[in-house]
Amino acid sequence: MGKKPKIKELLVESACAHSPTKKSACNTQTPGATTGGCAFEGAQISLFPYADAVHLVHGPITCLGASWETRATPTSYSGRDFTQMGFTTDISTNDVVFGGEDKLRDAIAYIMQHYAPEAILVYATCVTALIGDDIDAVCRQAQNTYGIPMVPVHAPGFVGSKNLGSRLGGEAVLASLVGTREPEKTTPFDINLIGEYNVTGDMWQYTPLLEELGIRVLATLSGDGRIADIRTAHRARLNVIVCAKSLISLTRKMQEQYGIPFISLSFYGKRDTSNGLLALAEALGDKDLCERTRILVTREEAWLDEKLAPYRRLFQGKKAILNTGGNKSWSIASALQDLGVEVVATSVRKATEDDKEKARQYLGENGVLMTNPGTEQAQIIDRTGAHLLLAGGRSLYTAIKKRIAFIDVNQEKKKSYGGYKGLLNLAEDVKNALENPVFTIVAKEAPWEK
Incomplete structure (x- = not known):
């Protein structure tokens, strides 16, 4: 079990081309940053898809309620899918006063007795980090007792943003899991x-x-x-x-x-x-x-071009605005361009410097990189005559007000847009949205209001 990660070391990353050139470190804590997703959520997003591990949240019940089942991350795991279950120590006021380590030990014992996972990942939260519970010691003792990896994840929400939490999740995996077992065989690829x-x-x-x-x-x-x-x-x-x-x-x-x-x-x-x-x-x-x-x-490209031909004819002259986060600010823009849709603007509010560079590369000099999409997207729809808005569910109302087509492309989406076949799924969704009459009807005046 490795050492506890140091936040300052993670804020400056030598492998990031932008880190040495910025005046402030990458992902530096700023007031209000965690309102867009805290470090705890970021760590869970990074690690939660491990379906054969129990993810034990050492904190109040609300931390679990606000974080689990946040994304549709399917698995082919043949055993019990622990991502469909919620595990928490449910820290209370008494535990804040007297400490929650005994409760954590009892929770681990209960999980081992009833579920027998391949590992238990223990997440520190704001409350248990502030009261000083030593989850490293508890995990070390439990690992010796039960003989499976017990992984302490030090990503309490207050340390920073969701992005930093993802890094902390990676640190936990590197410290406690990677290199602890040899594969049965290896290949050159x-x-x-x-x-x-x-x-x-x-x-x-x-x-x-x-x-x-x-x-x-x-x-x-x-x-x-x-x-x-x-x-x-x-x-x-x-x-x-x-x-x-x-x-x-x-x-x-x-x-x-x-x-x-x-x-x-x-x-x-x-x-x-x-x-x-x-x-x-x-x-x-x-x-x-x-x-x-x-x-x-x-x-694959020849097969895909044949399938996309009718869609591309339909999409000629269509313009789209993209309001999502992180790498999707440019990756989905690239996919839309492959369909023949012009992307006139994309949101970079939650994007890294590298994401912003790629977004500029894909959209060109005339494309708008929105830093405040909540207020900008409506104005850009008017200015550019955009036909389609791709965003999270909250932006649906902007599309309704402006009477343009809408597609939800955030983690709540039900279809995959990855790979060659995923591009066909995106094409079908764009077609259905553009042809859906509800977006032109919904904001019209009722007959008796004319």
């Missing part, structure tokens, strides 16, 4: 997928292509992942950061400790999926693999 949470099954859109190429996913962090696999992740030949850069600290440290290089890819849209597959093959350094990948990409 073993990779880890880092930052892939399999939201709505995104990962399953492209992993069959990797399997066809002979590339084996040794471990994921953490979509459809297994604790036993992440323990062997130190034997991978390559770490692949999928879209998001919040876990770049983890990949940099794995490169330093285990010599594993890393690359960053996106599997949204035709261009990025094709470029990602080719870049992955090139990074693995095998000429035959590169040639097989080029053949596969040519085949």
Whole structure:
């Protein structure tokens, strides 16, 4: 079990091109930052898809209620899916006074007796961090007693933003799981997928292509992942950061400790999926693999272009505004452009500096990078004559007021937009939204009001 992570070390990241040049450190705590998602939520988002581990929230019941089942992260795990269950120590006023460590020990004993998971991840929260509960000591004792990994996750909400919490989740995995088990076999094309949470099954859109190429996913962090696999992740030949850069600290440290290089890819849209597959093959350094990948990409693109032809005719001249967060500010913009839709604006309010650069690259000089989308998006709809708004559920009312089509693309969405087949799903949703008469009817005056 590794040492407790130091927040200051995570705020400056040498592997991030923007960190050394900024006046303030990456993800520095600012007043009100946690209102957009706290560090505890970020850590849970990063680790929650491990379905064979129990995620025990050491804190008040409200922390559990506000965090679990936040994303549709399906799993093929054949056993009991613990992501569908909530576990908490339910810290009360008495525990604040007398300490909650005994309650944590009892909770772990109960879980082991009734559920027998592959690991228990114990999350510190604001209350238990403030009263000084030593979850490291409790986890160390429990691990010796029960013989399975007990992982302390030090990401209480008050330390910073959701993005920082994701990094802290990665630190916990690196300290307590990675390198604690050897794989039964290795191959020259073993990779880890880092930052892939399999939201709505995104990962399953492209992993069959990797399997066809002979590339084996040794471990994921953490979509459809297994604790036993992440323990062997130190034997991978390559770490692949999928879209998001919040876990770049983890990949940099794995490169330093285990010599594993890393690359960053996106599997949204035709261009990025094709470029990602080719870049992955090139990074693995095998000429035959590169040639097989080029053949596969040519085949998949030809199939996709044939399927998309009728959609592209329908989308000619259509303009869209994108109001989402993080890497989706540019990855979904790329996918929309592959469909022939012009993206006139995207939100970068929750984006990293790297995300902002990519958004500018995809949208061009005339595209608007919205820093305050709540007030900007309505004005941009009027100015550009946009036909479509893609955002979270709260922006639906803007679309209704402006009588333009709307698609929910945040984590509440039900379909995957990843990979080649996911682009077809997006095309169908865009078509249905544009042809849905409700958006032109809903804001009209009633006949008796005319």
